[in-house]
Amino acid sequence: YWWLEEYQIDGFRHDAAKHIPLTFWRMLTEKINSGIVAAEQRPVYQLGETYGGVELIGSYIGSGLLDAQFDFNVYDAALGAFAGGQDFDVLAGRLEESLRHYGAHNLMGYITGNQDRGRFISYAGGDLLFGEDAKKAGWTRNIGVGDTIGYRKLQMLMAFNMTIPGIPVIFYGDEFGMPGGNDPDCRRMMRFGESLNHMEMKNLAVTRRLTSLRRENMALLYGDMLFLKTEGKVLSYARKYFGNTVLVAFNNSPEAVELPAPEGVFPEGASLLSHFGNPVKQDKDRVFLSLAPFSFEIITYNP
Numbered sequence: 001y002w003w004l005e006e007y008q009i010d011g012f013r014h015d016a017a018k019h020i021p022l023t024f025w026r027m028l029t030e031k032i033n034s035g036i037v038a039a040e041q042r043p044v045y046q047l048g049e050t051y052g053g054v055e056l057i058g059s060y061i062g063s064g065l066l067d068a069q070f071d072f073n074v075y076d077a078a079l080g081a082f083a084g085g086q087d088f089d090v091l092a093g094r095l096e097e098s099l100r101h102y103g104a105h106n107l108m109g110y111i112t113g114n115q116d117r118g119r120f121i122s123y124a125g126g127d128l129l130f131g132e133d134a135k136k137a138g139w140t141r142n143i144g145v146g147d148t149i150g151y152r153k154l155q156m157l158m159a160f161n162m163t164i165p166g167i168p169v170i171f172y173g174d175e176f177g178m179p180g181g182n183d184p185d186c187r188r189m190m191r192f193g194e195s196l197n198h199m200e201m202k203n204l205a206v207t208r209r210l211t212s213l214r215r216e217n218m219a220l221l222y223g224d225m226l227f228l229k230t231e232g233k234v235l236s237y238a239r240k241y242f243g244n245t246v247l248v249a250f251n252n253s254p255e256a257v258e259l260p261a262p263e264g265v266f267p268e269g270a271s272l273l274s275h276f277g278n279p280v281k282q283d284k285d286r287v288f289l290s291l292a293p294f295s296f297e298i299i300t301y302n303p
Contacts, residue, residue, distance in 0.1 A: 004036045004044065011045030017060050017069065018050040026064050047109050047169075054101040061102070068107035068167065071098055075111050081235075082157045082252060083124035083150075088235040092227060095164060099225060102166075110161045112154075113171035115187060119143075119180040120157060125150025128181060138181025145179045151199050152294040155206045156250055159296045162210040163220055163239065163248045175207040176200040206276075213275060213298060219246045228262055234291075238265055247299040251291035261287040270301040 003009050017025070025048075032044050048069040050057050057069050077094040080086040102108050113120050118134035125146030128134055137143060145151070154177050161168040172178075172190055177200050180186045196204065214220045223239030223246065233253035239246045245266060251257050266272060266287055274280045274289075278297040281288040289297055 001031075001035060004032070008042075009044075011047060011067075014046060014048045014066065016050075017048030017066065018052065018056065022060070022065070025060060025066060029064055029066070045107070047167075049114075054097060058101055068102075068109055070109045070111055070114070070169070071102075071166070072111075072114075074098055075114075078157055078160060079120060079123065082153045082160070083120060084130055085233075085252065087232050088230050088250070088252070092230040092235065096227075099165060104165060104225065105222065106166055108166040109169040110164060110166045111169045111171060112157060112161060112174035113186070115171070115183055117186065118182045119178060119186050120174060121145050121150045121154045121177045122179040122181070123150075124153035124157075125179075127179065134182035135185075136181075138183075138185025143179055143181045143185060145177065145199075148199055149294055151177050151203050153252070155203060156252065156294070156296045158207055158210055159248070159298065160250070162214045163237075163246070163298065165225055168211075168214070170207070176204040209275065213300075217244070217246060217300060219244045228265070229259065234259060236261070245301070247287070247289075248296070249289055249291060249299075250296045252294060254293045256293055257291050259289045259291055261289065266299075266301050272299055272301045274299055 029046065036042060037044055046066045048060055048066045050060060050069050051072055054073065060066050061068060074094050077091040081088055081091040098108065118128045122128035122143050122145060123130065125148065127144050127146030128137060154174065176196055178188060180188055219239040219241040223241035226238045226240060228236040228238060234251055234257055236247065236249035236259060247261055247265060249259055263286060268284055272280055272282060272287065275298045276296065278292060278295060279290045280299055291297060
């Protein structure tokens with residue numbers, strides 16, 4: 001109660017939720033809801049951390065329990081796709097499974113990283129290798145980004161988390177691309193301002209733009225999720241909220257691609273806006289998007 005009353009915090013991130021009896025979570029939630037929530041009409045968001053299948057993760061969520069947990073299964077698939085170069089079908093399948101299990105509109109946490117993992121950008125840039133002991137690597141060598149393509153891959157992960165249902169969760173430093181191995185190397189001192197290099201500043205600008213887009217567009221907050229294309233290294237989907245549609249597309253390959261959107265995604269004659277610089281063409285009610293290598297795009301429109 002002291003944290004809630006003195007600092008007006010919005011919620012708790014609970015570590016290792018599955019290692020604590022359910023009776024504790026029920027008692028804690030009851031006390032919070034009968035105390036601060038009831039007295040101040042201020043919701044308190046409880047986010048848990050549990051590794052396991054959707055049934056185990058979901059067993060700690062519900063009335064009288066936690067509001068949500070981290071969706072590690074989607075993160076692992078996103079890491080494999082965006083950083084590891086796997087085809088997008090696994091990621092799309094994992095997300096569809098989560099939406100079926102936790103609900104099409106849920107409060108699950110979709111993460112860019114975690115204190116028990118090596119940093120995403122170091123995997124994406126190749127300075128941290130899949131399959132190696134990331135904790136040992138952090139102790140035995142100075143892990144950086146590697147290939148700067150890692151920054152573009154991190155931008156894609158950030159765009160994915162910001163445009164799917166659920167709650168995007170940024171592990172500190174991922175907003176600009178902090179490298180590192182596993183714990184404790186993934187817990188380096190935070191850096192700000194002039195300590196960031198050109199690539200990190202660019203990543204930070206992209207993160208800011210993505211958070212603004214999500215905050216400003218109801219389709220990205222509450223819209224239905226519609227997969228349009230999941231083929232190899234190309235992924236696209238739409239978020240629809242009443243008459244508002246947002247198109248999101250990814251190209252995780254070294255070659256540029258042209259991606260036609262299905263007919264009727266946008267109303268005929270709508271004025272389309274491409275937010276991240278990839279060209280978009282219109283032919284009546286058809287939309288053709290040209291995606292640069294290792295890039296993403298978000299398209300909105302004015303009716």
